[in-house]
Amino acid sequence: MPSDNPVLSPSRERWLLLTLAGIQFTHILDFMIMMPLGPRFTQLFAISDAQFGLLVSAYTLSAGVSGLLAGTYVDRFGRKRLLLVLYGLFGLATLACGVAPGYALLMVARILAGAFGGVLSALSQTIVADVVPFERRGRAMGIVMTSFSVSTVAGVPLGLLLAQYGGWHLPFFAIAALVALLALQAARTLPTLTAHLQAARGRTALGGITQVLADHNHRWAFLFSALLMFTGFTVIPYITIYMQTNAGVRADQVPLLYLCGGLVTLFTARLFGRLTDRWGKVFTYRRLALACTLPLLAITLVRGVPLWAVIAVSTLMFTFLSGRMIPGMAIVASAAQAPLRGTFMTLNTSVQSAAMGLASFVGGLLISRDAQGLVQHYWMAALVGIGASLLSMVVVGKLQLYGAAPSAPSSEPQAAAAAQSGQGAPSARGSD
Secondary structure, three states: OOOOOOOOOHHHHHHHHHHHHHHHHHHHHHHHOOHHHHHHHHHHOOOOHHHHHHHHHHHHHHHHHHHHHHOOOHHHOOHHHHHHHHHHHHHHHHHHHHHOOOHHHHHHHHHHHHHHHHHHHHHHHHHHHHHOOHHHHHHHHHHHOHHHHHHHHHHHHHHHHHHHHHOOHHHHHHHHHHHHHHHHHHHHHOOOOOOOHHHHOOOOOOHHHHHHHHOHHHHHHHHHHHHHHHHHHOOHHHHHHHHHHOOOOOHHHHHHHHHHHHHHHHHHHHHHHHHHHHHOHHHHHHHHHHHOHHHHHHOOOOOOOOHHHHHHHHHHHHHHHHHOHHHHHHHHHHOOOHHHHHHHHHHHHHHHHHHHHHHHHHHHHHOEEOOOOOEEOHHHHHHHHHHHHHHHHHHHHHOOOEOOOOOOHHHHHHHHHHHHOOOOOEOOOOOO
């Protein structure tokens, strides 16, 4: 980490992490709230399921493209200034979703929201890696990533309640209002982070991307990140369909699966964050990646059992799938050279978006319906995801993590060279 990045007091650091978690919460909720509103949109705008699916996927596709574009400029501006500008534009795009009179304009607003929201996610994780020392980065990521659980437990149900009593526009208005409040908090809480600007001077717009891609360690990190996302998304998009057709779960019972999973991960995220720092990022990741394989397969086979058993399996799956993301993202952020971290993380957004889309596509190709409408071969989608998880456990061993203390004599010359270049010491491969 660059030496001129500020050292924050424990209280200031805590407020910084909570603010970033709030920013992540609004970004995630803005994406998630669309899916349960599907029946309203298809009826209101007289569109097909495929057209609604395009409305949902437009957000992630736009986030992926914007990540590529952001790679040309993200390290050329101070972190705080860039985050506030992008967050303000994200709030305006969300507000535009709420006032959109029809399908076409709503599509435009969703594309803009995805473009700004996708970069925000990468920028938030970059700030965590810039500010929080390596040895406490797992706990910090755990705090920021509780936003996923909170959005599932509280955000989506509250959004649906607002939509029920105030119309589908109201959830977007509420998110935009929350963005305004959090932007004021971010302006007060975030330090001025400009240590990376010196390294960016004299670099062309495409120069940073070239430098990132030229780094062997970065390429391994992108592969690891893709496998990280691919694992779950061969299965996750089709859970609701399988639960209602094969497992006998009623439509009004489906929210219980997400509610229970979100409640448990709300507590386990902090636990896994602490374990990541205590046991080591790679060690913790491998254990959680292995632990998620059994419930990932079980959720595709559960059938003819009581609702509580279905909830138990789905909760285990959500717990370990989300849990491995905490050491996983700490590893990804630590694998980047500090002067290039912003560019690296925005490119990583594109990699993850592409992996999610590819995984969903592969899962859709593997499953089918029989004459009774039951989902077939869902377990095959789980096996592909499990294969990606096992492969990620191998790939993570090839990464060097900047900021970790050397753990093997062979790494000492490399660590010394890195220290002289101002990058910080990388760990030995596969350890931290």
